Amino acid sequence: MGIKTFKESLDLFRQETRRYAKRQITWFRNRPKEAIEMNFSDAKKYLLKNI
Numbered sequence: 001m002g003i004k005t006f007k008e009s010l011d012l013f014r015q016e017t018r019r020y021a022k023r024q025i026t027w028f029r030n031r032p033k034e035a036i037e038m039n040f041s042d043a044k045k046y047l048l049k050n051i
Contacts, residue, residue, distance in 0.1 A: 004012070038046065
């Protein structure tokens with residue numbers, strides 16, 4: 001690794017950000033079919049009720 005220039009660091013940051021976004025897209029595409037979507041308030045209520 002060593003010392004990187006600002007441009008090299010920025011390029012690496014952009015590349016890793018794209019890779020992370022791609023992993024997120026893949027996860028959302030392949031998530032279990034029984035997974036449900038809910039807003040934060042409903043999710044909080046669900047978690048507090050079921051923990």
